[in-house]
Amino acid sequence: MDGTFLLQQLVNGLTLGSVYALIALGYSLVYGILKLLNFAHGEVYMIGAFIGYFVLIGLGGPDALAVPVVVALTLMFLAAMLGAGLLGVLIERFAYRRLRNAPRIAPLITALGVSFFLQSTALLLFGARFRSYSTFEFLGGAVTVGGVRISATRILVVAAAFSLMVVLTLLVGRTTLGKAMRATAYDREAAAMMGIDVDRVIVATFLIGSALAGAAGVMFGLVFFSVFHLMGFAAGLKGFTAAVVGGIGSIPGAMLGGLLIGLAEAFSAAYISSTFQDLIVFLILIAVMLFRPTGLLGKADIRKV
């Protein structure tokens, strides 16, 4: 257990954490506005990963790219984000919209149904086999820092994730749309009375959140080589845990939570047991809910009646 090993796990954790953070952001955004746990979010991430894969294959495959690597990567990310974003909007329009004022349990069960529907659709269309981006073929470079070899893909993924988070923070904090989103999250009815088109804001939220999940899917594919129809389920759970740990509804909280969960998973896989890493994450979730139900950066939810 020397320093190099520790540093290696830190890099692993950061990479995984960036992916979780992006998923958590989607959960958090939607929850903040609709108070809806979108179980289908993990499946949107899975579809994003598949879109990235098929774009890569369409461009000639990993070992015979027809275009420069940068162009291929950009196209993969753009297509996955656009496709996932559209999927999110469709889900909102056709599955959730009519249930906006229904009892809380109705949209949750619907979300469960959407999640299983997408999972089995992916199984039907793409089959059950694992697919790999095989990035070694075109992104083989690596940097050595302090004796640790960090592959180019990992640097790329962490950098891309952080820039997306910065863009999102600016979008929510500085633009009119962001202002409308914050207002809708604060009080939907009052926002509507102030002339905010709440439907549009909700559609935009699903678009942005799902696009982030799509990007996360491509990132996961780039680093971990396994794209398959069940990948969204576990990732969705971890993403949600990250959102809760950070404080659901809070954007910096989702990022922090994602990184924490990623690090916890990497370190427990390395030092305890990889079969029980899920258990560790689950225990973290339970502990946070017992001792700090609002999450690390969440605000207390004071209800007035």
Place this chain on the structure above:
Amino acid sequence: MAQIPRDEQGPSGQPRIGTDDWVASVEERRAARTGLSGRLLDRWERVPLWAPLLAVVAFGAVFPYLTDSDYVLRVGFNALVFALLALGLNIVVGYAGLLDLGYIAFFGFGAYAYAILSSNKFDLHLPTLAALPIVIAASALLGLLLGLPSRRVTGDYLAIVTLFFAQIFVTFTTNANRIVPPWSDEPIDLTGGPNGISGLDPFSLFGVDAIEVSSYFYIALVLVTLGMLGLYILSESRTGRAWKAVREDPLAAEAMTIPVNRLKLLAFAFGAATAGLTGSLFAAQQIGVFPQNFELPLLITIYAMVILGGAGSIPGVVIGAITITVVLEVLRGPADARVLFYAAIALGLAIGIRPWRRLAALLVGTLALGLVLNVLVGAIWPRATARGAAEGEGFVGSLVEAWVLTPTEPGDIGNVAFVVLIAAVLGLTLLRGTWRLVALAPTLYLAAFVWENRLIFQPSVTRLLILGALLVVLMNARPQGLLGTTRVEIT
């Protein structure tokens, strides 16, 4: 404030002051229910409470004499196991309104607990009547523990915590065959890992060992009967009424001094105990337990049962459980699945489309469309009709063969058609009136095409697809379930 739809207003067109509109217009709405489905629903609401119970018992009692096939009996047993599971989930979801997604883990826990207590695994051969109370108590306790962290936060968190728990349970049982405890170096094999535990003791009640499927069938029947009876009593009891109050409005319930958190945990423990008991029964009949018995597709199956019948309705969930078990069983064989598919579509159309003229026009239109397409495409591109319908036998088979295009290698075309079908169905929900009817014909044809060329080849995927879609559609169209009664909503 919800707007009052025109048909729910008083006779003068104005909402009556001083009465609740929903209550005031109940007679009118009942009268407004016409057609086949409306009449059936009216009948259903007038059925006395004991009738479904009697029907289940009477049918169940003679069922083993109607068949001599062990396979059919086992399906019957499975239906009853699912009915028990649905009844237990009904307490948690239907009465208390808590979304417990870890329910299958309690089912699995009960099965594994029974397996550990009554098999060669640790050479504990507890008698059934000693093992079952332990299993039930342990399941209830586990339910309480899992419910605890959600006490301080809203119910949504409960959903995800329990879902996570279900996932962990499968991982745990798959890997708990080599746990190294801190006090020794010898790994312990607790669950048998992926191979599970087999060679379980049969249920042994009052000195008689249950070995035949029919014995288990009767045990399950007794349990379902007791479960339904118990739920009738429970649902109108103090606790049952308090649960419903918590479901409708936890805040108001709390203001009425109902101990909301304690009741939620109680519901949770009740559900877990039922699932645990059912798990033991399931394990004993199967003579073994395996991690893959308790994976997530089971969860969505049970939820579909409860939602289909109507959460909160006791006969509803039992009927839902039996229907879905039988339907899923029928979907295994392509020939039967086909008949079921077209029958379901025909039934849906007959209930949904009125007057009969429109229905007839639609059916004729769809048939004509298919026949013309088949002739035209077959002339241009012979491969499109070359394969012949899969297992084209019987009347339905030959009709389908003449009607649906069946290209020789349907894989990719089937996939594209499937995606187009989803888009078409979504688009259909946006259309109104005649346009919807016009668009329905090609959509129906497309559905038949996708069914014959893609779905029929992968029954296991198709089952999950149907269940997932069923949940979404039911929740959007009829959240109270097919047999549930409309709840009074005052907003």
